[in-house]
Amino acid sequence: MGENNARLVAVLTGAGVSTESGIPDYRGPQGVWRKNPGAERLVTYRAYMDDPEVRRESWRMRMTSPVWRAEPNAGHRALVDLERSGTPMRIITQNIDGLHQKAGSTPRKVLELHGTASTVVCTGCGDRGPMEGALARVEAGEADPPCLSCGGILKSATVMFGQALDSGTIQQAAKIARVCDLFLAVGTSLQVEPAASLCRVAVESGARLVIVNAEPTPYDALADQLIREPIGTALPGLVSEITDSA
Numbered sequence: 213m214g215e216n217n218a219r220l221v222a223v224l225t226g227a228g229v230s231t232e233s234g235i236p237d238y239r240g241p242q243g244v245w246r247k248n249p250g251a252e253r254l255v256t257y258r259a260y261m262d263d264p265e266v267r268r269e270s271w272r273m274r275m276t277s278p279v280w281r282a283e284p285n286a287g288h289r290a291l292v293d294l295e296r297s298g299t300p301m302r303i304i305t306q307n308i309d310g311l312h313q314k315a316g317s318t319p320r321k322v323l324e325l326h327g328t329a330s331t332v333v334c335t336g337c338g339d340r341g342p343m344e345g346a347l348a349r350v351e352a353g354e355a356d357p358p359c360l361s362c363g364g365i366l367k368s369a370t371v372m373f374g375q376a377l378d379s380g381t382i383q384q385a386a387k388i389a390r391v392c393d394l395f396l397a398v399g400t401s402l403q404v405e406p407a408a409s410l411c412r413v414a415v416e417s418g419a420r421l422v423i424v425n426a427e428p429t430p431y432d433a434l435a436d437q438l439i440r441e442p443i444g445t446a447l448p449g450l451v452s453e454i455t456d457s458a
């Protein structure tokens with residue numbers, strides 16, 4: 213699969229890819245939020261919009277998020293190596309931590325299904341800006357900083373529970389799943405949409421499916437290869453196999 217042929221590798225990444233960077237699984241079925249109703253309220257759109265105390269608590273949580281000091285790990289770096297080998301590839305991620313880009317993956321080749329924590333968006337006018345600026349305002353004493361353009365409620369540019377995923381992003385992800393020749397599902401339980409559907413679309417379109425996950429997934433029976441090893445060692449090995457078979 214070298215740069216002289218048109219084969220495309222799609223890599224779906226989930227929380228498991230970031231746990232080795234010290235970021236817990238928040239959103240998954242066994243994640244921090246789902247197992248703690250109090251925490252889940254902080255990332256539920258309706259509660260966030262309706263309750264100023266939820267917003268203040270959310271800003272406190274963002275201030276102390278492990279995302280800001282997390283560094284990419286061997287799994288992220290392996291995917292950078294795959295891209296730099298000249299293999300056509302796209303990353304579809306469920307993670308909001310920006311670690312693929314921080315590791316060196318080309319931003320336009322990373323589709324963020326659940327948005328990004330490094331940007332704030334106004335729920336009133338749609339204005340976007342860096343999270344860093346909003347956090348500086350919180351640190352300076354604004355417990356729930358409003359939009360500087362319209363006074364509306366600001367939130368991180370991530371998809372909260374009760375919010376729809378961006379339709380353009382889903383369509384792009386579905387297209388990648390349809391046209392890829394190899395679909396790697398890494399560190400995702402494949403129990404939440406649209407990740408599960410993407411996997412099905414890829415297999416039905418004739419792609420080889422490789423699943424790298426510590427726990428069984430509903431798609432294991434469809435996989436051509438199952439890897440249970442830790443991602444930090446499994447992914448570099450897998451990337452070597454792909455680039456060596458060029």
Ligand SMILES: [Zn+2]
Nearest residue numbers: 334337359362
């Ligand atoms: Zn606004």
